Each structure stands twice: as C-alpha cells, then as structure tokens.
Amino acid sequence: MSELIKLEIYRFNPETDEKPYMQSFEVPLEKPGMKLLDALNYIKWNIDGTLSYRRSCGEGVCGSDGFNINGVNGLGCITPLEGLKQPIQIRPLPSMVVTRDLIVDMTHFFDQYRQIKPWLQSKSPEPENERLQSPEDRAKLDGSYECILCGCCTTSCPSWWWNGDRFLGPAALLQANRWIQDSRDEATGERLDELEDAFKLYRCHQIMNCMETCPKELNPTKAISDIKRALTKRKV
Amino acid sequence: MAGQTSKPLPLSPHISIYRWRLTMLASIMHRASGVLLILGVPLALWLLLTMAHGHIGYFYGLTWMRSTYGMMILWLVSTALCYHTCNGIRFLLLDIGYTDSREMMKLSAKIVLAITVVFAVLLAVWL
Amino acid sequence: MSEKQISKPKDLGAASTGFDDWYWQRISAVVVLVLLTSLFAILLLTYAGRIHIHTLNLLFTHPIGKILTTILVLSLGLHIWVGLKVIFEDYIHFSAGRLVILNIILIGLIAVGLYFMYNIWAEVAYHFSCIPCGTGAK
Numbered sequence: 164m165s166e167l168i169k170l171e172i173y174r175f176n177p178e179t180d181e182k183p184y185m186q187s188f189e190v191p192l193e194k195p196g197m198k199l200l201d202a203l204n205y206i207k208w209n210i211d212g213t214l215s216y217r218r219s220c221g222e223g224v225c226g227s228d229g230f231n232i233n234g235v236n237g238l239g240c241i242t243p244l245e246g247l248k249q250p251i252q253i254r255p256l257p258s259m260v261v262t263r264d265l266i267v268d269m270t271h272f273f274d275q276y277r278q279i280k281p282w283l284q285s286k287s288p289e290p291e292n293e294r295l296q297s298p299e300d301r302a303k304l305d306g307s308y309e310c311i312l313c314g315c316c317t318t319s320c321p322s323w324w325w326n327g328d329r330f331l332g333p334a335a336l337l338q339a340n341r342w343i344q345d346s347r348d349e350a351t352g353e354r355l356d357e358l359e360d361a362f363k364l365y366r367c368h369q370i371m372n373c374m375e376t377c378p379k380e381l382n383p384t385k386a387i388s389d390i391k392r393a394l395t396k397r398k399v
Numbered sequence: 400m401a402g403q404t405s406k407p408l409p410l411s412p413h414i415s416i417y418r419w420r421l422t423m424l425a426s427i428m429h430r431a432s433g434v435l436l437i438l439g440v441p442l443a444l445w446l447l448l449t450m451a452h453g454h455i456g457y458f459y460g461l462t463w464m465r466s467t468y469g470m471m472i473l474w475l476v477s478t479a480l481c482y483h484t485c486n487g488i489r490f491l492l493l494d495i496g497y498t499d500s501r502e503m504m505k506l507s508a509k510i511v512l513a514i515t516v517v518f519a520v521l522l523a524v525w526l
Numbered sequence: 527m528s529e530k531q532i533s534k535p536k537d538l539g540a541a542s543t544g545f546d547d548w549y550w551q552r553i554s555a556v557v558v559l560v561l562l563t564s565l566f567a568i569l570l571l572t573y574a575g576r577i578h579i580h581t582l583n584l585l586f587t588h589p590i591g592k593i594l595t596t597i598l599v600l601s602l603g604l605h606i607w608v609g610l611k612v613i614f615e616d617y618i619h620f621s622a623g624r625l626v627i628l629n630i631i632l633i634g635l636i637a638v639g640l641y642f643m644y645n646i647w648a649e650v651a652y653h654f655s656c657i658p659c660g661t662g663a664k
Contacts, residue, residue: 173411175409177406177408182409183409231411231416231417233418234416234417234418235417235418235420252416254411254412254416255411256411257411257412257413257416257417258410258411258413259410259411260408260409260410260411261408261409261410261411262408267411268408318413319417321413321414321423322616324413324414325616325617325619326615326616326619356540356542357539357540358540359540359542359543359544359545360540360541360542360543360544361541361543361544361547361615362541362544362615363540363544364544365544365545365547365548366615366616368426368429368430368612368616369422369426369490369493370422370423370426370427371420371422371423371426371504371508372417372420372422372423374422374501374504375420375422375423375505380501382499382500382501382504384493384499384504385499385500388493388494388496388499389496391494391548392494392495392496394545395545395549398545398549399549430613433609434613437606437609437610440562440602441602441638441642443565443566443569444565444595444598444599444602444642445642445645446569447565447568447569447572447582447586448586448595448642448645448646450572450579450582451579451582451583451585451586451587452583452586452587452645452649454579457579457582461572461573464572464573465573473569473570473573477566477570480562480563480566484559484562484563487555487559488559491552491555491556494552526573
C-alpha cells in the first residue's frame with residue numbers, strides 16, 4: 164500500500180474546451196526518489212491517456228519538460244515529488260500560448276534565440292587547425308554553455324511577460340553574452356550594437372526570477388549585467 | 400483542425416499564479432517605494448526650504464511634522480527612502496560586478512528587507 | 527494575446543537607446559544617495575528639535591547649501607524622469623499614449639524643478655538686481 168500524491172493539472176483541449184481548467188489526479192508514490200515527470204507518466208499511462216506534455220530524455224538534459232510547478236518554473240524530470248506542497252499544481256510555462264494541456268508554443272522563444280545569432284562569427288581567414296582558446300578564456304564560458312533552452316527563465320520574467328514581443332528575455336540574453344565573452348568570436352561589436360536597445364536588453368530590472376528558477380542553476384541576471392558592463396566599457 | 404483555427408488559443412497564466420520570491424518582492428518594492436518617493440521627497444524638500452526661510456514657515460512646518468498626519472507621512476517617506484536607498488546600493492553593487500553570485504543575490508535581498516524592517520520599527524518608536 | 531500568436535520573427539533592429547537611460551539613472555542615483563540621505567537626516571533632526579531655525583536657515587542660505595540643493599534637485603529630477611519613463615515603457619504598450627503621458631510628465635517635472643530653483647535662488651537674484659539702484663534687499 165503506497166502513499167497517494169495529489170496533483171492538480173492545467174487542462175485545455177483546443178478542439179473541445181472553451182476555457183482551460185484544473186483537473187485533480189491522485190498518483191501512488193511507488194518508489195522513493197520519484198520525480199514529477201514520473202507522476203505525469205503514471206497519469207498518462209494508467210489514468211488518462213489524453214494528458215499532453217512534452218518530454219524526452221527524462222534527466223534534465225533535453226529541456227523539453229519545463230512546467231510551472233506550484234508557482235515556480237522547473238523541469239518535471241528533475242523535480243522530486245517529495246517535498247512539494249500538495250496538491251501539486253502543474254501549469255504550462257507562464258505567459259505562453261497554450262497548444263494543448265501543458266504544451267506551449269515555443270516558436271517565439273526560439274525566434275528570439277535565433278535573433279542573437281547563436282553561432283561563432285569570424286572575419287579573419289580560416290586557420291589551418293582548430294581555433295585555439297586558452298583555458299582562462301574557455302573558463303569564461305562556464306555558466307553559459309550549460310543552458311539547455313528549456314525556457315523556464317524567460318517565462319518566469321515579469322519584464323518578458325509585459326514586453327516579451329520586444330525584450331529578448333533571460334535565455335536569449337544569456338546566450339548573447341556567451342558569444343560576447345567567447346574569445347574566438349569576432350563579431351563582438353555587432354553583437355553589442357544589436358543589443359543596445361531600451362527594449363531588447365534594458366527591460367531587465369534585476370527581478371532575478373530567472374536566476375531563482377533556472378533548473379541548471381545558472382545566472383542569467385549576471386549575464387545581462389555583464390552585457391550592460393560591456394556596453395558601458397565601450398562608451399565611457 | 401479544420402474550422403477550429405480561428406479560435407484564439409489561451410495564454411497561460413503568469414502573474415496570477417507565479418509564486419512570490421524574495422528577489423521579485425525586492426524588485427517590485429524598489430519600484431513602489433520609488434513612486435512613493437516621487438510624491439514624498441519634493442514635499443519634504445519644499446517643507447525644509449520653507450522652514451529654512453522664515454519664522455512662520457518654521458513653526459508651521461514643525462507643528463505639521465509633529466501632528467499625527469505629519470508623523471505618519473514622515474515615517475512612510477523615510478521608510479520608503481531607507482528601502483529605496485539600501486536596495487539601490489544593492490543594485491549598484493550588482494551593476495559594477497560585485498555580489499552577483501546566485502547566493503549573494505538572494506542574501507542581499509534578505510539583508511535589505513531586514514534593514515528596512517528594523518529601520519521602520521526604530522523610526523516608529525522614535526517618532 | 528493575439529499578437530503573440532502571430533509568431534513571426536520581427537526583428538526591428540536596435541534603436542541604440544536604453545544605454546543613456548540606464549547610465550544616467552545610475553549616475554544620478556549616486557548623487558541623490560549622498561545628498562538626499564543628508565537632507566532626510568536634517569529633516570528628522572529638525573523634527574527632533576536638534577536643529578534650530580537659525581542653523582537650518584544658515585544651512586540653506588549659505589551659497590554652498592544653495593549649490594548642493596540645486597545639484598540635488600537637478601539629479602533628483604533626472605532620476606525621477608528616467609524612473610518614470612522606464613515604468614511607463616514597461617506597462618503602457620500603446621506608443622502614442624506613452625508619448626503623450628511622458629511629455630506631460632516631462633513638462634510637469636521641469637515646472638516643479640523651476641519652482642524649486644526659484645525658491646532656492648530668488649532672494650539672491652533679488653539681492654543682485656537691487657544693488658545698482660541702491661535699494662538692495664539688505
């Protein structure tokens with residue numbers, strides 16, 4: 164006889180539902196260390212097969228199962244069920260267009276990622292061998308490259324809620340900084356030019372929800388501060 | 400899908416469901432105290448200038464400051480100023496690249512809120 | 527809600543703005559930090575009776591006091607202006623509405639600033655203007 168866990172899950176089927184609603188479920192705590200994603204899987208496989216959500220790797224690497232869990236964003240697959248206040252309320256990532264149940268439209272999020280040109284840009288001729296980087300310069304990328312683009316930070320940001328059409332959001336800006344800091348990248352000036360905008364960058368008011376919510380424990384607020392400092396340095 | 404495409408899809412809830420974190424509170428309070436100070440500080444400045452420029456103004460201002468109303472407003476504006484100043488220093492330190500680790504960001508928010516609460520209580524006792 | 531659904535990449539480029547707002551917000555903050563906290567200390571000390579009218583009068587009629595007050599009013603005005611601008615940019619998404627509101631606020635702030643300047647400097651101006659005709663203020 165195992166303990167029952169109470170969950171309330173955001174449901175919306177565009178073909179049948181007028182409005183979204185919260186549905187209650189009870190899931191047995193089968194084994195210690197069970198994660199939230201296991202509970203969702205249990206519901207999908209044993210209770211209600213129509214429940215829709217994204218998942219893939221199941222261990223916090225692919226970044227597809229970002230949800231709002233008890234009011235805070237996080238990945239279902241690495242959030243332990245134990246310790247969560249019941250009923251556990253699971254909603255889709257905030258301020259996103261809901262396609263169905265917990266699935267949101269990530270198109271705009273990835274558009275914003277594309278906007279910061281997340282690839283190495285160089286002007287100097289191609290070297291014979293690989294582009295070298297000192298260990299110190301490589302260390303500057305720590306805290307940026309680990310990002311899995313799950314969208315937890317960007318959708319937790321009030322500035323992005325109000326101005327998401329223009330403000331790039333913490334995830335895209337963390338990656339922008341990643342390329343600004345990269346010693347091999349030769350488009351730093353252009354990158355800074357493109358970010359110097361009251362809405363694209365300076366909507367960040369250090370609310371720090373992004374830092375609080377990041378499942379990989381990264382710090383997008385600091386990355387945005389780094390960009391602001393880089394812009395300051397080239398001006399004053 | 401057919402025939403259904405025109406119906407707008409819902410936007411998932413945000414501010415109404417997001418749990419308040421301390422740093423989020425610190426940020427919105429910075430804004431709220433700032434707006435309050437826009438009303439309060441010019442008033443205080445005007446009061447001081449009036450008091451400095453004549454006997455009548457001085458005694459009128461002093462009487463007003465010592466009335467219940469005056470005391471309440473003085474307390475409110477001073478507390479807001481204390482918070483806005485402390486959190487402002489916190490933001491400035493962050494901007495120049497100090498205290499910008501995840502731990503310090505959370506800890507500094509706690510410190511700023513604690514200082515303000517202590518200041519508010521002490522000021523209330525003193526006034 | 528609906529504009530988010532038309533998820534097309536619409537990159538309008540950067541307006542090269544924002545830096546100045548951010549920068550001056552911080553420069554004015556430092557000035558205000560020093561001067562305004564002193565001012566509030568003076569206010570609270572006056573309330574407590576520790577600062578007498580004569581001291582208060584001396585503080586604000588002395589040229590250094592006047593100059594510091596002027597710097598404070600100007601920095602404060604700048605700090606308030608940028609602060610309000612950012613708040614309205616955050617919450618009002620209707621550009622024309624924002625334009626109107628922000629310009630009304632700007633004019634209002636300038637008016638209040640001028641009123642303070644008058645308060646601080648009027649008697650000096652009066653003093654100077656009356657020296658030639660021999661009927662000076664004193």
